[in-house]
Amino acid sequence: MLTAGIVGLPNVGKSTLFNAVTQTRKALAANYRFCTIEPNTGVVTVPDERLAVLSKISRSAKVVPAVFEFVDIAGLVAGASKGEGLGNQFLGHIREVDAIIQVVRCFENANIEHVMDTVDPVRDIEIVNTELVLADLESVEKRKSKQQKAAKSGDKKIAAEVELLDRLEAHLNTGKTVVTMDLTPEEKAVVKTFFLLTAKPTLFACNVAEDDLAHADDNEFVKKVRAYAGEHHDTRAVVVSAEIESELVLLSEDDRKEYLAGLGVDDTGVSHLIREAYYLLGLRTYLTTGEKETRAWTIHAGDKCPQAAGVIHSDFEKSFISAETVAYDDLVAAGSFARARELGKLRTEGKEYVVQDGDVMEFKTFL
Numbered sequence: 486m487l488t489a490g491i492v493g494l495p496n497v498g499k500s501t502l503f504n505a506v507t508q509t510r511k512a513l514a515a516n517y518r519f520c521t522i523e524p525n526t527g528v529v530t531v532p533d534e535r536l537a538v539l540s541k542i543s544r545s546a547k548v549v550p551a552v553f554e555f556v557d558i559a560g561l562v563a564g565a566s567k568g569e570g571l572g573n574q575f576l577g578h579i580r581e582v583d584a585i586i587q588v589v590r591c592f593e594n595a596n597i598e599h600v601m602d603t604v605d606p607v608r609d610i611e612i613v614n615t616e617l618v619l620a621d622l623e624s625v626e627k628r629k630s631k632q633q634k635a636a637k638s639g640d641k642k643i644a645a646e647v648e649l650l651d652r653l654e655a656h657l658n659t660g661k662t663v664v665t666m667d668l669t670p671e672e673k674a675v676v677k678t679f680f681l682l683t684a685k686p687t688l689f690a691c692n693v694a695e696d697d698l699a700h701a702d703d704n705e706f707v708k709k710v711r712a713y714a715g716e717h718h719d720t721r722a723v724v725v726s727a728e729i730e731s732e733l734v735l736l737s738e739d740d741r742k743e744y745l746a747g748l749g750v751d752d753t754g755v756s757h758l759i760r761e762a763y764y765l766l767g768l769r770t771y772l773t774t775g776e777k778e779t780r781a782w783t784i785h786a787g788d789k790c791p792q793a794a795g796v797i798h799s800d801f802e803k804s805f806i807s808a809e810t811v812a813y814d815d816l817v818a819a820g821s822f823a824r825a826r827e828l829g830k831l832r833t834e835g836k837e838y839v840v841q842d843g844d845v846m847e848f849k850t851f852l
């Protein structure tokens with residue numbers, strides 16, 4: 486299962502957000518730095534309104550959503566790459582995740598300690614990035630000195646790797662992350678084997694006070710983070726209020742709606758964050774529906790029919806024959822499979838079809 490790691494300065498609300506996304510109270514969240522040491526791991530359900538609609542059409546007995554994994558990691562401080570705070574241990578945990586959710590504090594509250602004393606999310610992002618960049622620089626330098634020796638044998642592949650490592654080193658030396666580098670798909674594949682921290686796709690989560698949720702677009706901190714994320718990271722920032730979501734976990738669906746309505750919103754931002762993280766990991770959903778169940782299946786962007794079938798049962802990949810496919814919107818507009826067929830919206834697709842997010846599918850196999 487692919488995993489997204491929650492990263493950031495100490496005491497910014499990472500564990501609170503983890504509890505909110507996993508809808509648990511698994512992680513200890515408290516008002517002191519380095520509250521988390523060992524990572525907390527939890528399965529997150531991907532909210533998907535399409536499932537309820539389809540299960541109604543099919544009168545399904547149950548609904549099974551898509552899931553992926555979140556990891557709540559210890560806080561990082563300046564100097565971590567040189568062993569400050571929890572240092573290398575922390576960096577090792579980041580190395581294992583597939584994507585990073587960097588939480589930044591965008592709420593003012595004198596009672597909650599800030600390790601840097603003031604609220605300044607862009608400064609905080611830069612502190613975290615500097616440590617990740619320095620750690621990558623060390624990995625790149627180590628690898629380079631090893632490969633420079635190996636390149637003496639005249640191996641062209643190794644020489645090309647040294648040249649790439651040179652470029653990575655120069656880029657990292659300007660303080661920039663690897664994701665912002667222009668690399669060919671081949672180079673990207675090589676870089677992947679280096680397990681660099683700043684090569685991982687990253688999403689910023691602005692943790693705002695509950696009263697700011699409804700007007701988050703006007704929040705100065707949020708505006709700055711958004712501008713920074715776009716300019717320096719080529720990525721996005723989402724707004725969440727971790728604290729309130731983690732408290733709503735205990736309420737009934739009706740009470741929850743009522744509380745949120747009082748804040749002028751219909752969501753705490755957590756559902757949106759989960760969907761963005763899923764997308765960032767390159768994950769997409771196709772759906773199956775019938776009387777037994779309506780279910781979301783996770784594939785990678787670009788997967789073709791046989792791979793998609795293989796998610797249901799590994800034997801289906803080899804024995805795939807064809808797929809009956811209809812786009813979710815078309816099926817809902819038609820109201821039933823029979824009507825979708827009459828309208829010509831139900832198609833038969835073969836091995837080369839690239840499955841799209843929201844395709845409703847039924848596979849034919851040799852089995």
Ligand SMILES: Nc1nc2c(ncn2[C@@H]2O[C@H](COP(=O)(O)OP(=O)(O)OP(=O)(O)O)[C@@H](O)[C@H]2O)c(=O)[nH]1
Pocket residue numbers: 493494495496497498499500501502513514515516517518519520521522558559560561592594597692693694695726727728729
């Ligand atoms: N007011 C307010 N407090 C928050 C919010 N999010 C988190 N907190 C509080 O901030 C403190 C730290 O939260 P944690 O979730 O433990 O922070 P962390 O980033 O996991 O901290 P470490 O594990 O120590 O790095 C707790 O007292 C939370 O209740 C928020 O959105 N608003």
Ligand SMILES: [Mg+2]
Pocket residue numbers: 499500501513514520521557558559560
């Ligand atoms: Mg924590």
